[in-house]
Amino acid sequence: MTFATAKLCDTYSAKAHLQIAEPIFKLFGAALAFSGQITTLKVFEDNALVRTALSTKVNHRILVIDGGGSHRCALIDEELAQLALENGWQGIVVYGCIRDSAIINAMTIGIRALHAHPLKSPNKGLGNLDTVVTFAGVQFKNDYFLYADSDGIIVSETELS
Template identity: 90%
Template sequence: MTFATARLCDTYTDKAHLQIAEPIFKLFGASLAFSGQITTIKVFEDNALVRTALSAKVNHRVLVIDGGGSHRCALIDGELALLAFENGWQGLVVYGCIRDSAVINAIPIGIRALHSHPLKSPKKGLGNLDTVVTFAGVQFKKDYFLYADSDGIIVSETELS
């Protein structure tokens, strides 16, 4: 599916409930555009559940990670980005940081994150999967549809064509 978030906004703003994320994210990964149904995870400075989620084989899904906006450690590294790609994830949206950005930028997956940070996160296994998460002015819900490209991120309750 080829799309442009600007065109989707032009077409669907009056016809569907669209949420448009505030432009706070940096682009990482070799894929500038990605879309899919949302899986959510809420963690804070702990990426053990992120690894568990990314270990699942999926089809046309995007993992939205609410990391509380922390700038003190990274939730995604090159190894997890590669795992995500190999298991079929289309992209990741991280309300937090990543690391290994040079490695990640060579992997054919789209990632949006606040920043890069060299410190890895602890692994305590705390957090919640498939809960509603809210950041960047958007409520991300399981099975909603996310579309991201170089212009921004939009979320819709229904699939847009």
């Protein structure tokens, strides 16, 4: 599906309930545009459940990670980005940091994150999968639809065409 978030906003903002994320994210990965149904994850400075989620085979899904906005460690690295690609994930949105950004930028996945950070996170296995998460002015819910491109991120309860 080819789309532009600006065009989706023009077409649907008066007809559908769209949420538009505040422009706080940096673009990572070679896929500048990506879309799919949301799977949510809430963690804090712990990426063990990120690995668990990305190990799941999916079709046209986006992992949305509420990492508490932490700038103290990375929740996604080269290995996890590759795992996401191998299992069918279209993209990842991280309210936190990633690392291995130069390598990830050559991968055909779309990632939005606050920043890059060289320190990996610990693996304690704490967090919640499939829970409502809120950041960047958006309430992300499981199975809602997310559209991201170089103009921004929009979320809709229903699929937009």
